[in-house]
Amino acid sequence: MSNLDTTFADLSDVTRRAIFGRLMQGEARLSDLAAPFDMSQTAVSKHVRVLSDAGLLELEKRGRTRHCRLNAHAMKDASDWLTDYQGFWPQQFNNLARHVSGQGE
Amino acid sequence: MSNLDTTFADLSDVTRRAIFGRLMQGEARLSDLAAPFDMSQTAVSKHVRVLSDAGLLELEKRGRTRHCRLNAHAMKDASDWLTDYQGFWPQQFNNLARHVSGQGE
């Protein structure tokens, strides 16, 4: 799978987007991440592994806890892609929307 | 699945991103869409159905051909989300990147 494939696939799961969002507020332990979800810690651990494999976050073992934080570099790549994407599409969408809705200008 | 789930899932397949890209250049018949790919027309037809079910494109039957075009409204929704997303994250990413790389500023 390409990088873009995995990034989008990762973002297509609501649990992972939530983990993503949580980590924006800062580092968290695996059990902290798992707590809000109505599923086993093992399941959350798998999601974290998916994100980690995609390079979207980093894991650090400290004693018996595992600490997760966003990987700024990988995030930057994703952000850059979105920037490019978003820079290109909107006019197209808007043009198309104007055309379709017949609103002219 | 939520709307966001399906949109990201749709974008996570390279074939569908290519179809997506092709349709940005304008309407196309199903067989036109299928031609560049080393897979059966049935497979491409399935991808098109996935995109259609997600509301990302529209199908129109004209005689024996099926014409596809982007759905401007659904596209606008996706674009809006990306805009919000991208408006929110970059500073965060940049802050995080600065912090991690220790570049101060």
Place this chain on the structure above:
DNA sequence: TTTTTACCAAACCATATGGTTGACTATATA
């Protein structure tokens, strides 16, 4: 030292995904 905590690993399960083939329908074209 014993017990609890935090996590991993393996096996398993149901469903989704991305592809195939073959048979079919409907429309153009010769």
Place this chain on the structure above:
DNA sequence: TATATAGTCAACCATATGGTTTGGTAAAAA
């Protein structure tokens, strides 16, 4: 009319995904 073309549908297959449970290990706390 006969044939080729565009596309669908249904059945099938292999693999991926998202979850579970059970049993383990290592570290912290009692």
